[in-house]
């Protein structure tokens with residue numbers, strides 16, 4: 001279940017970018033960053049780069065997380081749904097546990113299929129959302 005949630009957050013990260021302010025001049029790889037500039041780190045780009053994830057980058061493949069988050073991509077820093085470093089999301093464990101609990105509670109009671117009326121149209125309004133909702137058909141077990 002962790003792999004499925006990880007892959008969902010890779011393809012549809014709720015936060016499309018993370019932000020940092022450069023506090024002092026610093027070299028970052030080939031770049032010399034001056035102080036007091038704002039950096040936008042576009043999660044949606046690093047999550048969809050075939051050079052990092054392979055040519056199957058746009059496919060839903062939870063298996064790529066079989067050996068954990070750090071081994072899933074060529075660059076272990078490329079996976080950023082919860083940000084990275086000392087200011088990474090403090091709610092990561094809560095969010096992951098809650099998602100697993102909700103899924104487990106649903107799966108204990110129902111099988112479900114996607115409704116034929118569903119239209120795949122993720123869009124951004126503060127966070128990533130399904131533009132027309134997600135219509136599913138529940139089958140009681």
Ligand code: HEM
Pocket residue numbers: 013014015018019080081082083084085086087088089090091092094095
């Ligand atoms: C799927 C659910 C969630 C996602 C994808 C998410 C994502 C993020 C991201 C991308 C950041 C910015 C990290 C950075 O700048 O490096 C962040 C920060 C934060 N998140 Fe979450 N978050 C989620 C759930 C939660 C929950 C459930 C809580 C609280 C219970 C929470 C509390 C926070 C807080 C307090 C920060 C600011 C941390 C700081 O600045 O030190 N988040 N989150």
